[in-house]
Amino acid sequence: MRRIGRNVAAALFCLVWIFPVYWMVLTAFKPAGKILQPTPQFLPVDITLDNFADALAKPGFAHDLANSVVVVVAVVALSIVVAFLAATALTRFRFFGRRSFLIGVLVLQMVPVPALVIPLFLGLKSAHLLDTLFGLILTYVALVLPFTIWTLRGFLHGIPVELEEAAMVDGATRARVMRSVLLPLVLPGLIATSVFAFITAWNDFLFAYVIMKDSSGYTLPVWLVSFSTSTGTDYGGLIAASTLFALPVVIFFALVQRHLVEGMTAGAVKG
Amino acid sequence: MLLEKAPPDAPPRPATPRRRRSLLPYGLLLPATVLLGLVLGYPLVRLVVISTQRYGLRSLFTGTTTFAGWDNYAAVLGDDQLLPVLARSVGFCTALVLGTLVIGFGVALLLQRLGRGMRTAVTLCLIAAWALPNVASTLVWQWLFQPGYGVVNWLLTQVGFGDLTQHDWTTSPASAFTLVWLLVVWQSVPFVALTLYAGLSQIPRSYYEAAALDGAGPWRVHRTITFPFLQPILGLVTILSVIWDFTVFNQIWILTQGGPNDGTTTLGIWTFTRTFSGNDFGQGAAIAVVSVALLVGMTAVYVRRLVRSGEDL
Numbered sequence: 001m002r003r004i005g006r007n008v009a010a011a012l013f014c015l016v017w018i019f020p021v022y023w024m025v026l027t028a029f030k031p032a033g034k035i036l037q038p039t040p041q042f043l044p045v046d047i048t049l050d051n052f053a054d055a056l057a058k059p060g061f062a063h064d065l066a067n068s069v070v071v072v073v074a075v076v077a078l079s080i081v082v083a084f085l086a087a088t089a090l091t092r093f094r095f096f097g098r099r100s101f102l103i104g105v106l107v108l109q110m111v112p113v114p115a116l117v118i119p120l121f122l123g124l125k126s127a128h129l130l131d132t133l134f135g136l137i138l139t140y141v142a143l144v145l146p147f148t149i150w151t152l153r154g155f156l157h158g159i160p161v162e163l164e165e166a167a168m169v170d171g172a173t174r175a176r177v178m179r180s181v182l183l184p185l186v187l188p189g190l191i192a193t194s195v196f197a198f199i200t201a202w203n204d205f206l207f208a209y210v211i212m213k214d215s216s217g218y219t220l221p222v223w224l225v226s227f228s229t230s231t232g233t234d235y236g237g238l239i240a241a242s243t244l245f246a247l248p249v250v251i252f253f254a255l256v257q258r259h260l261v262e263g264m265t266a267g268a269v270k271g
Numbered sequence: 272m273l274l275e276k277a278p279p280d281a282p283p284r285p286a287t288p289r290r291r292r293s294l295l296p297y298g299l300l301l302p303a304t305v306l307l308g309l310v311l312g313y314p315l316v317r318l319v320v321i322s323t324q325r326y327g328l329r330s331l332f333t334g335t336t337t338f339a340g341w342d343n344y345a346a347v348l349g350d351d352q353l354l355p356v357l358a359r360s361v362g363f364c365t366a367l368v369l370g371t372l373v374i375g376f377g378v379a380l381l382l383q384r385l386g387r388g389m390r391t392a393v394t395l396c397l398i399a400a401w402a403l404p405n406v407a408s409t410l411v412w413q414w415l416f417q418p419g420y421g422v423v424n425w426l427l428t429q430v431g432f433g434d435l436t437q438h439d440w441t442t443s444p445a446s447a448f449t450l451v452w453l454l455v456v457w458q459s460v461p462f463v464a465l466t467l468y469a470g471l472s473q474i475p476r477s478y479y480e481a482a483a484l485d486g487a488g489p490w491r492v493h494r495t496i497t498f499p500f501l502q503p504i505l506g507l508v509t510i511l512s513v514i515w516d517f518t519v520f521n522q523i524w525i526l527t528q529g530g531p532n533d534g535t536t537t538l539g540i541w542t543f544t545r546t547f548s549g550n551d552f553g554q555g556a557a558i559a560v561v562s563v564a565l566l567v568g569m570t571a572v573y574v575r576r577l578v579r580s581g582e583d584l
Contacts, residue, residue, distance in 0.1 A: 024407075115563050119313075250399065
């Protein structure tokens, strides 16, 4: 009896939680005439790819997609290298200031991001980086660093130092040890953190909205929002574009969701 | 630490490489420190500085500012909007955190007790909601609740709430907040539920078995086993929820822009409009400083524990 109750509760929960996603995908595949219907259609009857074609043909979409890709690739590459170096220092050396650095990183992670908008805007302005993809990239790299450093540190912590020592005894240089011993072992961690960096940079709306004033520098989230306010009625194209925009995130997310939970809780479980 | 030791049969090392080696960690940390300092640390300091300056449209072009002392704070604290904005922000944040935690905890308990198939189904639904980028889900929300063709209005009408098909959720502050609340809770429950579930699954089964043998009821079991074990994770989840929910911006901005009649203007929205629509960077920064101070106040206990636990980092 209790078992049935639980399963019913779980099924209801699933229904409510998945519905917005289901409705998004369903709308994206509906033919134009079936979208604005007084009585909604809940099952996929006629399926069409028109809305996607429509979205891809919208002015700016391809261009802003390219901007997003450039930004994301740069952010992932930069943040991974910087965080890997930092995590190595934090787990393989004992030095003055190590603890303060770690606590500083933790505290920075608690800073409410919207509070940084004004000074970042002015700082980027005086550095002549406003309206440039480079300025946006630097911003995102710093935003993801606390989390990436913290998570990579956790991964490196779990790798026994003896492995590196053995390689050094065999005459490998420190750079070589990092490259051919540490790097392969820490690969899962690198994948998890790069997905996190990817998602942050790909999804961000606020900073892109403030930093990129000229429409030539829009990234996809800004394009989506400006598109929704300027037309208002073309839900087919808009929802199809949202679906395309969400697709890579959902895929990557499913792959690393466990590591994200681990990384976020790593700081707390010890307390 | 072990790396600092020379292999036993190596000849004594000259002094120079040794010193260089002790600088290596600093070199490795340099890029991260520079970036964090420039993009997170410096702006925080700058934020406080700007909040004491007269920083308007003219300063933006000329780059010159004048010292304003406490003027911006006085203006913000004396503003008629302050109290309603504060009440809205705190109230809305509380409603969000409570909703997220209660539902999230319930789902975590449910996950723990479900069979494998159903558990996978729930997890997949959670991940789908969590993964949807927040701009995309906000636009989907607009579409779900759209006056005229929104499916939620249609469903509510069918269930018997009267004819709601033309209802526009953004015309009154209460229903606009409800709209945003549903969206934010929908998006935040997955992280809370999965994290708490991860915590729950670390509690040894034998504790529960012993409690069952002693004839403890379900409430007592939770009070004496579940909550004490879960406390650190529960604390983290609460604090992160407070930070995230207090600073919700995108969802409100895209759905209501703070309207109707500033009825959904929270501190974040107020900072933004004061700064970028009102072109008063000084006052905007003052509002931001006030909100950071509030947030720090709310999370101080936790931060203190964090710094203490740094002992064994």
